[in-house]
Structure formats: structure tokens, C-alpha cells
Amino acid sequence: MHIKLKSLVSKLLVFIIFSTTGCQYNRVNTKKRPNIIIFFTDDQGYADVGCYGAEGFETPHIDRLASEGVRFTNFYVPATVCTPSRAGLLTGRYPKRYNLHEAVLFPFSEGGLSLNEYTMAEMLKDNGYTTSIIGKWHLGHKEEFMPNNQGFDQFYGVPYSNDMDHYYYKDIDFQSPPLPLYRNKKLIESGPDQDYLTKRYTEEAISQIKSRGKKPFFMYVAQNMPHTPLHASPAFRGKSEKGLYGDVIMELDWSVGEIVKTLKEQNIYDNTIFIFTSDNGPQIGSAKPLRGKKAQTWDGGQRVPAIVVWPDNIPKGIVSNEFTTSLDLFPTLAKLSGSRLPHDLKLDGLDISNYLLHPESIKLPERPFYFYARNGDLEAIRMGKWKLHIEKSLGWPLDKNGAFPVSLYNLDVDIGEKNNVAGQFPDVVAELTHRVKEFEMELQ
Incomplete structure (x- = not known):
């Protein structure tokens, strides 16, 4: 009787585990997993x-x-x-x-x-x-x-x-x-x-x-x-x-x-x-x-x-x-x-x-993405069409241009990151800069 009860409890626990983790499974047929x-x-x-x-x-x-x-x-x-x-x-x-x-x-x-x-x-x-x-x-x-x-x-x-x-x-x-x-x-x-x-x-x-x-x-x-x-x-x-x-x-x-x-x-x-x-x-x-x-x-x-x-x-x-x-x-x-x-x-x-x-019927949400340089510093953030660079360790001729200027690019129309529009969109610069600071604090 004790063994049967133990078996029943074990099965119940397995059922609970699979029930509570069921959301982790995809609806695609997993009997033939890819x-x-x-x-x-x-x-x-x-x-x-x-x-x-x-x-x-x-x-x-x-x-x-x-x-x-x-x-x-x-x-x-x-x-x-x-x-x-x-x-x-x-x-x-x-x-x-x-x-x-x-x-x-x-x-x-x-x-x-x-x-x-x-x-x-x-x-x-x-x-x-x-x-x-x-x-x-x-x-x-x-x-x-x-x-x-x-x-x-x-x-x-x-x-x-x-x-x-x-x-x-x-x-x-x-x-x-x-x-x-x-x-x-x-x-x-x-x-x-x-x-x-x-x-x-x-x-x-x-x-x-x-x-x-x-x-x-x-x-x-x-x-x-x-x-x-x-x-x-x-x-x-x-x-x-x-x-x-x-x-x-x-x-x-x-x-x-x-x-x-x-x-x-x-x-x-x-x-x-x-x-x-x-x-x-x-x-x-x-x-x-x-x-x-x-x-x-x-x-x-x-x-x-x-x-x-x-x-x-x-x-x-x-x-x-x-x-x-x-x-x-x-x-x-x-x-x-x-x-x-x-x-x-x-x-x-x-x-x-x-x-x-379902790529033709679903749109992915906007979310921030953070760019870490080779030296370990967080140099940029992308959110939607906007990409903000706050500093630059490589790829910028510091000896000719001095300090790197905070730079904002609209990647939808400027895929080559050529036209800095930071001065035209100060609110976007402020919002993305705030996100960078928050993320750095999270990872400290």
C-alpha cells in the first residue's frame, strides 16, 4: 500500500510539473521534433x-x-x-x-x-x-x-x-x-x-x-x-x-x-x-x-x-x-x-x-538592442528605426575630429549611418540615452 501511494504521489508530481511547464512547449507537433x-x-x-x-x-x-x-x-x-x-x-x-x-x-x-x-x-x-x-x-x-x-x-x-x-x-x-x-x-x-x-x-x-x-x-x-x-x-x-x-x-x-x-x-x-x-x-x-x-x-x-x-x-x-x-x-x-x-x-x-x-501575418515588437565594443564599453543602442551612438573606440578618426559626437541615425532611410540627426531629435536622444544608463545599472 505504501509503495502504491508513493507511486501515485510521484505520478501526481510529474503531472503538476508538466502542467506548470506546458507553456514552454510549442504548438508545432513535437512528436517528430526537428x-x-x-x-x-x-x-x-x-x-x-x-x-x-x-x-x-x-x-x-x-x-x-x-x-x-x-x-x-x-x-x-x-x-x-x-x-x-x-x-x-x-x-x-x-x-x-x-x-x-x-x-x-x-x-x-x-x-x-x-x-x-x-x-x-x-x-x-x-x-x-x-x-x-x-x-x-x-x-x-x-x-x-x-x-x-x-x-x-x-x-x-x-x-x-x-x-x-x-x-x-x-x-x-x-x-x-x-x-x-x-x-x-x-x-x-x-x-x-x-x-x-x-x-x-x-x-x-x-x-x-x-x-x-x-x-x-x-x-x-x-x-x-x-x-x-x-x-x-x-x-x-x-x-x-x-x-x-x-x-x-x-x-x-x-x-x-x-x-x-x-x-x-x-x-x-x-x-x-x-x-x-x-x-x-x-x-x-x-x-x-x-x-x-x-x-x-x-x-x-x-x-x-x-x-x-x-x-x-x-x-x-x-x-x-x-x-x-x-x-x-x-x-x-x-x-x-x-x-x-x-x-x-x-x-x-x-x-x-x-x-x-507566419512571417507574412506577424510583426515583431520593437525592443532595445545594445552594442558592446571590443573594449567592453557599451557604445550604442538600437530601438526601432533609431540607432544612437554615445561613444566610439574604433572606426572614428579621433586624431582628426576630436571627441566622438553623440550621433543618432534613422536606419530606415540611412542604412549607411551617414546623416547624424541628433540635433533634430533631442527627445529620441534623451530616451535612448536613458535606456542605456538603465541597462548598464541593471548589469552592474
């Missing part, structure tokens, strides 16, 4: 994709992907450089919240993404997904911070940027080792030939897709390219009119195509959410017609190409001007995968799942 692939490139600019206006090279596979889902023209990342942008993607939270917002991690760094942070991989793994990362991690190379301790079942790739390969940091007299290539926690190669990294990552992704189990999978393909130094395999060298940079992008496009082709051959493409985007603006590529580049809080540093496809559920051929960010992917994928989230988890991203499913 596979999820995030294809994340490194330093690929806003105009470094054919359908975004690329010149000198073609990206037919990415363009075809865009025609099969939603292509965003107002998609931002929460940082101008690698580490904090990747942290924001995987946590749905501003990196300032866990002190990973300044610069990037180096081979001599001791820290990494806090183990107190709940990653996208942990969320999906906790809800029945297998999880893997292929490519660049850059959230801490010490074992405690590596992917297998952050929710990923599998890791095949490198712990930081390809330019850190055997690099000598003369200011601190530190010699980096040859770029380490890992499979899970095991170092399998030192200083791999970078000409073949894109190809090897692609082959690994294909292999994992073909050998998948019965569970839905989450795959984070974080390519090293087109971060400098540029590398392409012999099959792609000389392919483009834009030299090696164009060759590199064309190989990344090939990679997207090979993965999509495999998904189709395995008859799982229609129920796979495929997301293509970049970690920040370009170092040597193009962000036209945006102002600025990587490491700058002008839009060229943080507005990036982004495409979301899910053939079974997302309409085709949508070009969206709605404001969205990589922080939105965490809560959105939680909803679309039918996953539960901890009740005390504070996310900065917005669940845009209903918009993705």
Missing part, C-alpha cells in the same frame, strides 16, 4: 553572400537556401568579435552578464564560458537531443570550459581562432602552440593544414548525419573561415574573381550545399531547421551598404547575413526586414523543439518562433 543545424561562419560580412549583394564570387547553395526559407536583412549579433558573439549565440544572453564581453580569449587565457551558464547544447541535450560541435569553439581552451563540459556530446575542431596557430605574443613573451585539433577531449593533431579545414569539417558533418541515431540532433558547424589567414583547398583556389577571399567563400558555400544534399539524401531535410549566419562583420570582406567592419559598433560590425529554413513549417522565399538577433535563436529553438527551460533563466533574446511560422 533536427537543428547552425552553420556559423567567421568574419563573413553582410555583403559576402550572393543574395546579399556579393561581388566577384557566387554562393548558389546559400542563395538556394535563402529561397527555401526566411532571409533576414536586419539580423544582429551581440558583439563585434568572435568570443562574445559565440557566447551570446549559445546562451541567448548578453556576454556582459557573465563577463565575457571584452575582446576575445587567447591561447594564454585562463578563463572561458562560465559553467553556470546554460547553453543551447545543454538545453537541447536535456530535452532528448544528441549534440555536436564541429569547428571553432573559442569559449575557453582549458578542459573545464571545453565543449564536452558545456552540453556537447561530440566535439571535432579547434579551441580558438586559426590566426592563433603558433603565434608569438611578444608583449607577454608567450608562444602559442601549433593550432590543436581535438576529437572530444583528445588532441588528435597539432597544426593541421588549414587549406583543408573547411573540407574536413564538412566531411565530419556529413559523417555524423549519416551515423545519427534515432534521437533528433543539434549540430553546430562553426567554420574557421573566412577569418584570416585565409585558406581554401586546391579544388577552390582560383575559382573566383575576387582572389583567395572569394575562393574561401565559395568553398563555404560548397560546404552548405554538401550538408543540405546529405540531409536530402537521408530524407530528413524537410524536418531540419537549418540556420546560416556569421559571428560578426568582415575584416577584409564587404559589409555594403553598411558602415564599418569587424571590431566596430557601426552596423557593418554587427549586422550579418542570416537565413532560417525549415521546409516542413517555414514559408519559402521570405525576405524579412524585421529586427532580429542571434540572441533570439536560443528561446526560439527551445520553443520549436518543444523543450523546457529553467524557470529562473533570464534570456535577452526574443522567441520569434511564431514569426518564423
Whole structure:
């Protein structure tokens, strides 16, 4: 009798838990939960994709992907450089919240993404997904911070940027080792030939897709390219009119195509959410017609190409001007995968799942977005059509113009941030400045 009573109580508790967390589930049929692939490139600019206006090279596979889902023209990342942008993607939270917002991690760094942070991989793994990362991690190379301790079942790739390969940091007299290539926690190669990294990552992704189990999978393909130094395999060298940079992008496009082709051959493409985007603006590529580049809080540093496809559920051929960010992917994928989230988890991203499913009938709300510079300072805010810059550490010739003037731009009519209208709209300047101060106080 005691055992039966205990069983009854347990069942009642389970019923209560699922009843109170039911709002965390999406109405999409979760009996056949989607596979999820995030294809994340490194330093690929806003105009470094054919359908975004690329010149000198073609990206037919990415363009075809865009025609099969939603292509965003107002998609931002929460940082101008690698580490904090990747942290924001995987946590749905501003990196300032866990002190990973300044610069990037180096081979001599001791820290990494806090183990107190709940990653996208942990969320999906906790809800029945297998999880893997292929490519660049850059959230801490010490074992405690590596992917297998952050929710990923599998890791095949490198712990930081390809330019850190055997690099000598003369200011601190530190010699980096040859770029380490890992499979899970095991170092399998030192200083791999970078000409073949894109190809090897692609082959690994294909292999994992073909050998998948019965569970839905989450795959984070974080390519090293087109971060400098540029590398392409012999099959792609000389392919483009834009030299090696164009060759590199064309190989990344090939990679997207090979993965999509495999998904189709395995008859799982229609129920796979495929997301293509970049970690920040370009170092040597193009962000036209945006102002600025990587490491700058002008839009060229943080507005990036982004495409979301899910053939079974997302309409085709949508070009969206709605404001969205990589922080939105965490809560959105939680909803679309039918996953539960901890009740005390504070996310900065917005669940845009209903918009993705019905982009022609839903409008997203206006909300503030904060731009943190490479030095860790909060330099700008966007709200609706307005973007206010309050200071500038990079991308402004201080030696010629003196102190940076508070600058306001109407991005609806001035996408290149050329016409400062702060003097014409003092109320907007005051309101956005107040929001910046409030947000900084919140994060102290």
C-alpha cells in the first residue's frame, strides 16, 4: 500500500510539473521534433553572400537556401568579435552578464564560458537531443570550459581562432602552440593544414548525419573561415574573381550545399531547421551598404547575413526586414523543439518562433538592442528605426575630429549611418540615452 501511494504521489508530481511547464512547449507537433543545424561562419560580412549583394564570387547553395526559407536583412549579433558573439549565440544572453564581453580569449587565457551558464547544447541535450560541435569553439581552451563540459556530446575542431596557430605574443613573451585539433577531449593533431579545414569539417558533418541515431540532433558547424589567414583547398583556389577571399567563400558555400544534399539524401531535410549566419562583420570582406567592419559598433560590425529554413513549417522565399538577433535563436529553438527551460533563466533574446511560422501575418515588437565594443564599453543602442551612438573606440578618426559626437541615425532611410540627426531629435536622444544608463545599472 505504501509503495502504491508513493507511486501515485510521484505520478501526481510529474503531472503538476508538466502542467506548470506546458507553456514552454510549442504548438508545432513535437512528436517528430526537428533536427537543428547552425552553420556559423567567421568574419563573413553582410555583403559576402550572393543574395546579399556579393561581388566577384557566387554562393548558389546559400542563395538556394535563402529561397527555401526566411532571409533576414536586419539580423544582429551581440558583439563585434568572435568570443562574445559565440557566447551570446549559445546562451541567448548578453556576454556582459557573465563577463565575457571584452575582446576575445587567447591561447594564454585562463578563463572561458562560465559553467553556470546554460547553453543551447545543454538545453537541447536535456530535452532528448544528441549534440555536436564541429569547428571553432573559442569559449575557453582549458578542459573545464571545453565543449564536452558545456552540453556537447561530440566535439571535432579547434579551441580558438586559426590566426592563433603558433603565434608569438611578444608583449607577454608567450608562444602559442601549433593550432590543436581535438576529437572530444583528445588532441588528435597539432597544426593541421588549414587549406583543408573547411573540407574536413564538412566531411565530419556529413559523417555524423549519416551515423545519427534515432534521437533528433543539434549540430553546430562553426567554420574557421573566412577569418584570416585565409585558406581554401586546391579544388577552390582560383575559382573566383575576387582572389583567395572569394575562393574561401565559395568553398563555404560548397560546404552548405554538401550538408543540405546529405540531409536530402537521408530524407530528413524537410524536418531540419537549418540556420546560416556569421559571428560578426568582415575584416577584409564587404559589409555594403553598411558602415564599418569587424571590431566596430557601426552596423557593418554587427549586422550579418542570416537565413532560417525549415521546409516542413517555414514559408519559402521570405525576405524579412524585421529586427532580429542571434540572441533570439536560443528561446526560439527551445520553443520549436518543444523543450523546457529553467524557470529562473533570464534570456535577452526574443522567441520569434511564431514569426518564423507566419512571417507574412506577424510583426515583431520593437525592443532595445545594445552594442558592446571590443573594449567592453557599451557604445550604442538600437530601438526601432533609431540607432544612437554615445561613444566610439574604433572606426572614428579621433586624431582628426576630436571627441566622438553623440550621433543618432534613422536606419530606415540611412542604412549607411551617414546623416547624424541628433540635433533634430533631442527627445529620441534623451530616451535612448536613458535606456542605456538603465541597462548598464541593471548589469552592474
